[in-house]
Amino acid sequence: MLDKLRIPERHYLHEGHSLRSWLLTKDHKRIAIMYLMSISVMFFIGGLFAVGIRFELATPQGDFVTADTYNKFFTMHGIIMVFFFLIPSIPAVLGNFLIPPMIGARDLAFPRINLLSLYIYWIGGIFTIYAMITGGVDTGWTFYTPYSAAGSNSHVIPVALGIFIAGFSSILTGLNFIVTIHRMRAPGMTWFRLPLFVWAHYATSLVQVLGTPVIAITIVMLFVERAFGFGIFDPARGGDPVLFQHLFWFYSHPAVYIMILPALGVTSELVSTFSKKTIFGYSFVAFSSLAIAIFGFIVWAHHMFVAGISTYSAMVFSFLSFSVAIPSAVKVFNWTATLYKGAVSFETPMLYAYGFIGLFAIGGLTGLFLATLGLDIHVHDTYFVVAHFHYIMVGGAIMGYLGGLHFWWPKITGRMYNNFFSKVSAIMVFVGFNITFFPQFVVGYLGMPRRYHSYPDEMQVLNVMSSAGATVLGLGYVLPVIYFLLSLRRGRVAGPNPWGASGLEWQTQSPPLTENFVEIPIVTGEPYEYDHVPAKESHLV
Amino acid sequence: MTIFGIPIFPDQASTFAKDVDTLYFFILTVCSFFALTVAILVVYFGLRYRRKREGQTGARIEGSLPLELMWSVIPTVIAMVMFGWGASVFYHLRRPPDDAMHIYAVGKQWMWKFQHLEGQREINELHIPAGRPIKVTVSSEDVLHSLYFPSFRTKIDAIPGRYTELWFEASKPGTYHIFCAEYCGTNHAGMIGSVTVLEPQAYQAWLQGGGEGGTMAERGARLFEQHACNSCHLDSGQGRGPSLKNIVGTTVELTDGNTAVVDDAYLRESILTSQAKIVKGFQPLMPTFQGLISEENLLALIEHVKSMSPQASTASGQPAGATPSPNAPKPPARPGEKKQ
Numbered sequence: 001m002l003d004k005l006r007i008p009e010r011h012y013l014h015e016g017h018s019l020r021s022w023l024l025t026k027d028h029k030r031i032a033i034m035y036l037m038s039i040s041v042m043f044f045i046g047g048l049f050a051v052g053i054r055f056e057l058a059t060p061q062g063d064f065v066t067a068d069t070y071n072k073f074f075t076m077h078g079i080i081m082v083f084f085f086l087i088p089s090i091p092a093v094l095g096n097f098l099i100p101p102m103i104g105a106r107d108l109a110f111p112r113i114n115l116l117s118l119y120i121y122w123i124g125g126i127f128t129i130y131a132m133i134t135g136g137v138d139t140g141w142t143f144y145t146p147y148s149a150a151g152s153n154s155h156v157i158p159v160a161l162g163i164f165i166a167g168f169s170s171i172l173t174g175l176n177f178i179v180t181i182h183r184m185r186a187p188g189m190t191w192f193r194l195p196l197f198v199w200a201h202y203a204t205s206l207v208q209v210l211g212t213p214v215i216a217i218t219i220v221m222l223f224v225e226r227a228f229g230f231g232i233f234d235p236a237r238g239g240d241p242v243l244f245q246h247l248f249w250f251y252s253h254p255a256v257y258i259m260i261l262p263a264l265g266v267t268s269e270l271v272s273t274f275s276k277k278t279i280f281g282y283s284f285v286a287f288s289s290l291a292i293a294i295f296g297f298i299v300w301a302h303h304m305f306v307a308g309i310s311t312y313s314a315m316v317f318s319f320l321s322f323s324v325a326i327p328s329a330v331k332v333f334n335w336t337a338t339l340y341k342g343a344v345s346f347e348t349p350m351l352y353a354y355g356f357i358g359l360f361a362i363g364g365l366t367g368l369f370l371a372t373l374g375l376d377i378h379v380h381d382t383y384f385v386v387a388h389f390h391y392i393m394v395g396g397a398i399m400g401y402l403g404g405l406h407f408w409w410p411k412i413t414g415r416m417y418n419n420f421f422s423k424v425s426a427i428m429v430f431v432g433f434n435i436t437f438f439p440q441f442v443v444g445y446l447g448m449p450r451r452y453h454s455y456p457d458e459m460q461v462l463n464v465m466s467s468a469g470a471t472v473l474g475l476g477y478v479l480p481v482i483y484f485l486l487s488l489r490r491g492r493v494a495g496p497n498p499w500g501a502s503g504l505e506w507q508t509q510s511p512p513l514t515e516n517f518v519e520i521p522i523v524t525g526e527p528y529e530y531d532h533v534p535a536k537e538s539h540l541v
Numbered sequence: 542m543t544i545f546g547i548p549i550f551p552d553q554a555s556t557f558a559k560d561v562d563t564l565y566f567f568i569l570t571v572c573s574f575f576a577l578t579v580a581i582l583v584v585y586f587g588l589r590y591r592r593k594r595e596g597q598t599g600a601r602i603e604g605s606l607p608l609e610l611m612w613s614v615i616p617t618v619i620a621m622v623m624f625g626w627g628a629s630v631f632y633h634l635r636r637p638p639d640d641a642m643h644i645y646a647v648g649k650q651w652m653w654k655f656q657h658l659e660g661q662r663e664i665n666e667l668h669i670p671a672g673r674p675i676k677v678t679v680s681s682e683d684v685l686h687s688l689y690f691p692s693f694r695t696k697i698d699a700i701p702g703r704y705t706e707l708w709f710e711a712s713k714p715g716t717y718h719i720f721c722a723e724y725c726g727t728n729h730a731g732m733i734g735s736v737t738v739l740e741p742q743a744y745q746a747w748l749q750g751g752g753e754g755g756t757m758a759e760r761g762a763r764l765f766e767q768h769a770c771n772s773c774h775l776d777s778g779q780g781r782g783p784s785l786k787n788i789v790g791t792t793v794e795l796t797d798g799n800t801a802v803v804d805d806a807y808l809r810e811s812i813l814t815s816q817a818k819i820v821k822g823f824q825p826l827m828p829t830f831q832g833l834i835s836e837e838n839l840l841a842l843i844e845h846v847k848s849m850s851p852q853a854s855t856a857s858g859q860p861a862g863a864t865p866s867p868n869a870p871k872p873p874a875r876p877g878e879k880k881q
Contacts, residue, residue: 067727140724146701147684151650151726235702236831238814241685242700276592277599284609306687306722307698308705311635315628322620326613329575333612334604336579339586342599346587354583361579365572372623374564374630378694381687381722445565446551447691449722452730456718461547500596530598 005495007414011511026111027514031118032097033412035088038118040481042084042125045132049077051474054436054467062454070453071138072154078141083163084125086397087255090262091208092121092173094404095201097412099177101505102195104186104523106515109179117172124166131158140451142252145233145244149225156226164219167212170258174208177201186504188523192286195503195527196272196279199286200265203293207254207261211297215251218244242307249300257296259393261289263356263400264331270353270403271335273501275342278528281334288327295324305376314373321371328364332357347499348419351426352403359395359433363388366441384444387437395433402429402480409484410498414510415491418483425483428476435469502528554717554738555693555709560630562694568623575616634695637708641676644669645757645844647836648679648686648699651728653719654837658844659748660756662837665734667719669711670744676708678805682836687723690736696722704805711738761845764838773827776849782827783820789850794821808843 012029015021022030052073056064065073096114100107108114131137137159139148148156181194181202194202222244224230231237233244272279279285301309301317309317335357344350366388370376379385406426410416439462448459455463497506508517542550553559590599644667645656655663669675679688681699689696690709697707721732739747754760765771773782783793788803796819801807810817812834815827834842 062730067730071724071727071729138726142724144685144724147724147726151684235700236813241702275590275599276597278601278603280602281604281609284604305631306696308700308703311632314631318628318631319624322624325620326617329616330609330613332579333608336582336586337602337605337608339583339590341602342586342590343592343597344587344590344599345592354587357583358580361576365576368572368620368623369565369568372564372568372627374561374627374634375568376627377631377634377696378561378691380696381689382691442549446548447689447718447720449689449720449730451724454730456733458548462549531601 005493007493007511008509008513010513011414011509012514013413013511015514024115026107026115028100028108028111028114029097029412029512029514031114032093034118035092035096035121038121038125039085039088039093042080043477045129046077046080046085047474047477049073049080050470053077054470056453057455057463058467060455060457060460060463067453068138071140071451072136074451075137075140076132079128079137079159079163082141082255082259082393083166084121084128086259086393087166087170088121088173089259089397089401090266090404091177091201091204091258092117092169094266094401094408095177095197095204095262096173098408098505099180099198099201100184101508101512101516102198102503103181103184103189104504104517104521105180105184106517106520108176109184110176113172114176117169117176120172121166121169124162124164124169127158127162127165131155131162134158142248143222143244144248145222145225145241146235148222149233157223160219160222164216164223167216167219170208171212174205174212177205178209181205186520186523189504190523192283193523193525193527194286195265196268196282196285196289197262197265197503200261200268200289203289204258204261206290207258207293207296211251211254211258214247215255218247218251221247242304242309245304245307246301249303250297253300253303254293254296256389256392257292259397260360260400261292263360263397263404264289264292266400266404266407267335267353267356267360268331269501269503270349270407271338271357272528273407273499274347274350274353275339275344276500276530277338277342278526278530279334280337280340281330282527284330285334288330291327292324295320295327299324302371302376305373306380318371318373318376322368325364325368325371328360332361332364348417348422348426349403349407349499351423351430352399352406355426355430355433356396356399356403358430359391359399363391363396366391378447379444381449382444383440383448383450386450387440387444390437390440395437399429399433402426405480405484407499408505409487410494411505411510411512413488413491414494415487416494416498417480417487417491421479421483425476425479428472428479432469432472432474432476436466436473437469439463439465439469500530502530551694552692552713552715552717554711554713554715555690555695556712557630557634557709558692558694558712560633564626564630567626571619571623634707637676637706638674641674641708642670644675644677645837645840646677646679646688646699647682647840648688648721648725648732649682649836650684650726651721651732653686653688653721653732653734656757656837656840657748658757660754660760661748665719665732667734667736668744668747669736669738670741671711671714671738672741674708674710676706678704678706678840680704680836680840684725685723686721686725686732689720689722690717691720692717693736698723704809711736714738714740714743757841757844758848759845761838761841761843761848764834764842765845768830768834768842770842781824783823785846785849787850787852789847790852795819796821796823805843808846809839812839812842 137154139152231239233239233241299321302321305314443462496509647654655667679699681701686699693709695707697705716735716737719734773780774785776786778784792800792802813831815829816825819825
């Protein structure tokens with residue numbers, strides 16, 4: 001085709017350079033870029049709080065910061081990472097950028113609503129950062145009543161409102177995706193030709209649209225409780241503090257799937273592309289996403305096995321919780337089978353995919369420990385739980401996000417990043433992550449409760465290991481920022497399809513045109529067919 | 542269990558601990574098997590089928606229904622085994638035996654207060670005998686807490702406005718951690734203490750040592766007078782309030798036509814929000830005591846009321862109120878011996 005690859009003259013980044021051209025854009029790709037920058041800032045802030053936490057926990061005594069400050073650290077870490085980084089991460093950045101080109105559309109169904117969702121996210125973020133600067137909040141990201149309603153003296157209301165507002169951003173993104181996937185597919189792009197990334201986002205969007213209103217309602221209830229003393233959660237006035245937990249987890253458990261499902265979708269793309277083989281059991285992988293999204297709504301009370309719920313309802317929720325394990329396991333087995341007789345290459349995104357499979361497997365399997373009633377009683381609210389959900393949300397969701405970012409970076413920017421350092425970073429993240437969080441399973445089973453500012457001396461060694469690993473992990477996260485930024489100027493030109501991937505998004509130029517395609521493609525083949533993809537010059541040096 | 546002197550596994554100090562740990566190692570084995578299988582296959586396939594030349598594509602294999610069924614059904618069966626086993630351990634953990642010794646715990650920012658029926662009161666420390674089932678009724682003075690005994694492998698949340706309970710049978714004398722496992726504000730990490738498991742004789746000796754002010758029920762009886770409860774709740778039944786004699790465990794008829802079983806929760810509600818349920822034939826005259834009486838005193842009052850129903854309380858194990866004479870202790874089970 002081309003002797004020498006060049007960045008095309010016309011593409012979405014050249015469509016105006018003024019601030020105005022960005023702030024008033026309706027291009028899903030530019031909105032995705034603004035999301036990328038916003039959530040990166042949030043990730044950095046959330047990460048700083050994590051640094052503070054690990055620093056404090058390096059010694060058993062509470063000697064680095066006061067107890068109140070520490071409590072604010074883990075609260076703000078959780079709130080920022082969950083609501084302002086993980087939930088928007090893959091959908092709002094990669095989903096936003098890629099769903100239209102993947103299904104052969106020129107934009108999302110509602111470009112203005114897409115921009116609105118970004119502004120709403122910003123407003124929510126500003127509320128939260130305002131509360132943080134003026135003193136922060138110390139309730140834990142879970143806002144359990146009655147502490148959040150009456151006990152805490154911190155800025156509960158502004159932060160809760162920030163989350164309330166940001167929730168609408170999430171709802172609008174989900175709504176936009178659902179309509180787009182239903183209505184905007186190119187001719188020939190049937191449901192069963194959709195990339196699994198799109199299936200995963202479809203499932204995610206359902207959760208966003210159906211679940212997020214519940215957290216909004218819950219926050220309103222918390223607001224009236226705290227501001228006006230309604231007594232909904234106050235036992236002295238006939239309220240019930242445990243009711244809050246039911247409402248909170250009715251959203252916040254499915255919210256875990258908002259974070260992990262898109263990462264599962266990314267991994268399906270990566271595993272298939274880098275083994276140059278169609279995904280094993282396409283329909284099983286696709287439907288397992290929907291199954292996870294649906295089952296995710298009926299397991300919430302497994303967060304409450306020791307909160308005084310009845311023995312029998314605990315049994316029902318334990319039983320249902322195991323049901324989520326099955327579709328998750330099915331995905332892992334299908335990825336494994338996809339590698340069989342593939343043509344596997346270990347580019348950076350594939351390293352992330354491998355890391356993802358390992359960490360997600362551990363995260364998922366330790367979920368079985370927690371779903372098991374007799375065991376959960378012991379490890380509930382200990383570091384075992386902390387380790388488990390970090391394996392899912394950091395090991396899983398962030399590995400998936402980074403894998404996706406490395407995979408689609410040449411599509412987004414038209415350029416390649418440094419091959420060597422990106423591999424170093426992928427390995428550092430994997431190794432650092434395990435050193436950080438694996439000891440937490442051990443210290444959790446030993447009985448160390450979560451959210452402890454100080455802890456018994458005999459638990460120090462394991463905590464020091466965690467803190468040391470976190471340093472490696474942190475450096476692993478900083479590295480991509482450097483080589484990604486450097487690649488913008490110096491990176492080798494990637495061309496339209498550097499990985500020889502099969503998706504529609506790779507058939508258009510990199511970076512894509514504002515309208516994505518010169519002509520809307522007509523889809524005639526099945527997804528993940530690599531035989532027809534022209535062999536490209538390798539981008540590798 | 543320790544490695545290089547670093548503890549990596551908690552003490553097994555209750556009869557549950559073995560059950561829970563056995564379950565833990567079962568799941569750990571199964572999960573390790575799956576994790577290793579996947580890890581080995583993924584790495585092996587990755588190396589074995591490594592791309593050798595540019596443009597090479599993988600074999601065309603779209604899937605296999607038998608395989609999909611296999612790896613859906615087998616994990617489902619294994620998960621059901623885990624569920625069933627876990628549920629049975631849990632069921633046992635949630636059913637205190639009838640003859641359990643009763644202790645009350647109140648969580649309060651940021652301390653644990655324990656009361657023994659014999660009258661001893663402790664803060665952040667708990668003394669118990671080994672080899673005897675112990676039921677702890679837990680409540681909270683302010684926000685949520687969670688009473689956690691890692692070496693006994695059990696915990697339960699302390700919820701304001703409610704009683705929850707847990708039980709265990711300590712099997713090994715020693716001193717173990719008590720933690721608050723539910724975040725409760727500034728000094729959450731300081732809401733810790735220790736439980737000292739004593740040999741039964743040593744426990745009896747310890748009981749003799751403290752306990753000013755008589756048993757819990759006796760303290761409750763004094764509160765009953767101080768709050769002038771006795772001016773209306775006459776034993777004769779002729780007072781303005783119903784007689785409290787022998788009511789625990791019975792079902793009372795209410796003015797609104799419903800009925801209520803007289804238990805801890807009912808007594809608590811009747812004291813704190815006395816207008817909530819009025820016994821048929823009585824006027825809603827009783828003042829509410831919400832905010833006027835501490836959780837600990839409330840428990841003592843309830844204990845006193847229970848002591849007025851000797852039959853009912855015998856059924857629930859400890860002869861409440863009647864001093865469980867230290868001279869005639871129940872024959873204690875040997876440590877580690879499993880009941881039932």
